[in-house]
Amino acid sequence: MFTTMSNITFNNNLFSDETIQNMHPSMARLYQFVAEAHQLSGQSALARKLGETPQTVKNWEGTRGISEGGALKAQLMFGCNANWLLGRSDTNTAPAQPGAVLIAADHNGGWQWPFWSVSPKDYALLTPEEREHIEKGIKFMVQNRGQPEKQLAPANKIANG
DSSP, X not given: OOOHHHHHHHHHHHXXXXXXXXXXXXXXXXXXXXXXXXXXXXXXXXXXHHXXXXXHHHHHHSSSOSOHHHHHHHHHHHOBOHHHHTTSOSOXXXXXXXXXXXXXXXXXXXXXXXXXXXXXXXXXXXXHHHHHHHHHHHHHHHHTTTOHHHHHHHHHHHHTO
């Protein structure tokens, strides 16, 4: 069993200046932001707060960096700017907008939260499997646009059990 002192040593060695310099810049920014603004450190603690697995967070530390979805979750959870995490903005704090609308990270003018009746904060509470199910349903609706008989079938099936 680890003592508090050995855990502190482990975390300090794990997230030293050298290890942060070797990780993807988006994750280095996120670790530094949460350490300063929320006194949170470590891969497992960050994963728990974001509702991700430690392995997912470890993967974000690699060459690809944090996903756009992960950056949006971090914006929601910690108040850092998703675009800043992804290296697309110089401002590290999340934009203050009515209705908790998030700005997504893209180069073409941005993207706004598309749902009127579900807040990004509530959506972030869903499991990855639940979010995948919803996104597949949206994709199905878009692909079958103009064919109402196809669009209504899955919704009716779900609603009727």
